[in-house]
Amino acid sequence: MGKTNRTHTPAFKAQVALAAIKGDRTISEVAAHYEIHVNLVAHWKKQLLEGAAAVFDSRGKNTPPPDDPKVAELYEQIGRLQVELAFVKKNLPASVEWKRLQVEPAHPQLSVRQQCELLELNRSSIYYEPAQADPEDVRLMTQIDRLHTESPFYGSRKLAVELSTPESPVNRKRVQRLMRLMGLEALYCRPRTTVTSRCHKVYPYLLRNLAVERPNQVWSADITYVPMPSGFMYLAATIDWFSRFVVSWKLSNTLDGSFCQEMLEEALARGTPSVFNTDQGVQFTATAWTSRLEDAGVSVSMDGKGRCLDNIFVEWLWRSVKYEYAYPCRPETVRELERGLREYFGFYNERRIHQSLAYRTPADVHQQESRRPQER
Template sequence: MSKKRRQFSAEQKTKIVLEVLQSDSTLNQIASKYEISPNVIQNWKKQFLENASIAMEPSKVVKEYKAEIDEKDKEIEVLHKALGKATIELEFVQKKLVSLGSSNKSLVEPELEDINIARQCALLEVNRSTFYYKHIDRSFENDLLKRRMSELYTEHSELGYRMIYHQMKDEGFKVGKNKVLKLMQELGIKSIHPKKKKLTSIKSIEHETYPYLLSALRNDKKQVVAEHANQVWSGDITYVPTAGGFMYLAAIIDWHSKAILAWKLSNTMDTSLVCDVLEEAIYKHGTPEIFNSDQGSQYTSYRHTEMLKKHNIKISMNGTGRSIDNIAIERFFRTLKYDDIYVRDYRSVTELRAGIGRYMDYYNNERLHSALGYKRPMDVHMNQVRIAA
């Protein structure tokens, strides 16, 4: 017998959509909580936003929902404090019992997230100073190797692990091919070649696509060069992993100044996400001559393309499967992840959003960019915009 399909009232749908919009839970977490497909919730959100003038009226449902969530959050917090730490530590010690023949020092796991090194040493009766002395040397060496790998990869994203190995060997680093490959995997980097973009670019057969206009801006090295600020903007969406699932980060970069003009983090990847970012960028920085993106359904949507046309912005799109055509924003996302997100390991969406905000401010206003002659992206952008005005 087939499972009976669940029915949800309008109030129940509204309550769930409000949770998507207001909470810092991922879409997958909310879908799992209510045992609904994420796609169904995303459709409800779309309907809700399309009828916002009606749906957003203050209602009893909203008030009751907030009160219910506040009460449950307090109960959960008490339970977590009482049981969480003890349970994690018990599991850790039980796991180590099977390795009693090993040195206690070798049982310490530096990468373990739930129990810090100091607490692990206490549970295993290991002298902290002994552990740290040997571990720091190893970590420092790996940090140096990773830093140079990241620099090489940022400059030449087409390099694979073999070429990076030979380059580092030529520079005097003592490292083998296998270690280079392992550290690159830890960094999450691999050579970029023209190929199908797997994740966020989902083409819609119903939407019109546009030609790639940036080929006309290539120099003799076949690199796209924008001569001034607001000549070319690039937009894209990237996945950001969290403990509870993926969030989606949309951003717009100025191709010349490398400044991030607007960004937004969301638990759903839809047209509203990219339109909100475009609207903010135009409001703060005026309009570009050309806007480039991939052929994803969010960017080819009627709403997004009409916003561009309304402001007389030329629409440019990557060739099919050519994420390298949008390399400016691709490189920024990689820098953000390797310099901040993967290093900080944010434990909640609230922390993630605040952390990305701090990094965006640092990147735009403090970080010196080598491609700009070691100038700050937003300084370059604003100075050129003022001169043009």
């Protein structure tokens, strides 16, 4: 007999989505905690993020003046309703997770069926075993990430050969599936670098034959995959081309555009570049991203067709992050990863010297060169 499908309440979905948005655990860890499939967690998080703005928009339309007597009466009614709702929420039945913990399979007097009836709990939820991330997939994804960092021009065919052993062959289709999940793509010249939605405007590549001579002239952003013991995280960063200075960075447990938008706002709060270059991924072709840059007076640039090295400075940054921090330190939790990245980027900007910068640090070059026009 097949398993009975579980019915999740809106409150439970909101709780799971908020836990995912908090970002202190991977999607696999959130799914294991709430005993649901990882796809549900990612889907509910996306739904909550997309629907959050509508809550404020609907309340902000056609608002009457505050001195209107009818408005005062309405506020009074809302206040009473909020008190009633608080009382109801306080006396709501316990969550499904709490009820499951109260069931004792070896109870001397009550069977599992009787305990579930007393708790008003569906008996199938006691025996439900949520699908977990395949440990073999996690191991292969870690190896794929390392190989991609070493040789970003390797495609699924070569990666499958590298990963295969006589005892454990790896199918190319499996490698393709894991690469799609990780958001990885081989770097090589081809007619179409990225397939984007037709509704998104594709901007031209503005950096061809452009001499980058000062800080904040050209910024670039990209996203990479960071392996974890239980799942994975995504890291986005913005880098200044001239000084290699990391302007801002953000972590996320899902590959959505919200954390990229947060990174962009943080970067623009620290300065405004003349040109901002990205690839043609959906996070960077979204209207929210491009319109924000245009409103700030920034020229939007996107990697051109057949231009596999247009974003090479960010690729070098990912190699440094992984080989100098992620792989040697192997953080166990998201909090540890975030704390370690904060320390590493501080080291990268303030203390790590670069041969291409005449053995100076990115922060030193960024600050000194930024002051030169004022000194002149």
